[in-house]
Amino acid sequence: MSHSDLPRLVVMVSGNGSNLQAILDACACGELPARVVAVVSNKADAYGLERARQAGVPAIVLEKFKDQDRRTYDAQLAETVTAYRPDWVVLAGWMRILTSAFLDQFPNRVLNLHPALPGTFPGTHAIERAYEAWQKGEIEKTGVMVHLVPDEGVDVGPVLGTRKIIFRPDESLEKFEDRIHKIEHDLLVETLKSVLTTKDTTSYPKGKVHEGKP
Ligand code: GAR
Numbered sequence: 001m002s003h004s005d006l007p008r009l010v011v012m013v014s015g016n017g018s019n020l021q022a023i024l025d026a027c028a029c030g031e032l033p034a035r036v037v038a039v040v041s042n043k044a045d046a047y048g049l050e051r052a053r054q055a056g057v058p059a060i061v062l063e064k065f066k067d068q069d070r071r072t073y074d075a076q077l078a079e080t081v082t083a084y085r086p087d088w089v090v091l092a093g094w095m096r097i098l099t100s101a102f103l104d105q106f107p108n109r110v111l112n113l114h115p116a117l118p119g120t121f122p123g124t125h126a127i128e129r130a131y132e133a134w135q136k137g138e139i140e141k142t143g144v145m146v147h148l149v150p151d152e153g154v155d156v157g158p159v160l161g162t163r164k165i166i167f168r169p170d171e172s173l174e175k176f177e178d179r180i181h182k183i184e185h186d187l188l189v190e191t192l193k194s195v196l197t198t199k200d201t202t203s204y205p206k207g208k209v210h211e212g213k214p
Contacts, residue, residue: 009036012089016093
């Protein structure tokens, strides 16, 4: 397959972009037969943009104005992303809830990474919240997942891949976070590899939530 025939990924980030880096690296070494055609961020200072530039990938900032309505912003975002003709849109640390004004433009083509198991710790600070729950003796394991984003639900949707992670006695939050991030880098690349060969994701029932529990 020539470089220009490879599946096209638009990666959306709001921060550090270590997961974006995992994708860029996997594409560069041929492990992931795809190419990142653009990186879009809602934050001008997201380090992920710098990672994109260093990889020679267009780095686009689209910030929401304070008084701008969410749907108007999302429609603009969809237009920006559409211009890069993505086969897949990957939310890798994208920390805004997307409305149907965006999602309807890419049905069954938007993937999200979340550092928790299906049905647990949706939203921000999932890793810290899971760690706290473990310290209180409420849980023994957590995990990471990649799922399709069918609607405005927060970190829910048809699950494409998960990894369970067991807490280790005496592990600091910092060490635990590092371990989670390494595992999510791996899971994201692996899941992308498998979806790239799936031409038809409509077989994933729209909106159905996998009921997995940690
Ligand atoms: C990752 O841990 C990702 O799972 C999480 O943001 C982090 C981004 O890290 N996403 C969510 O919490 C989505 N609700 P990165 O910028 O280094 O890739």
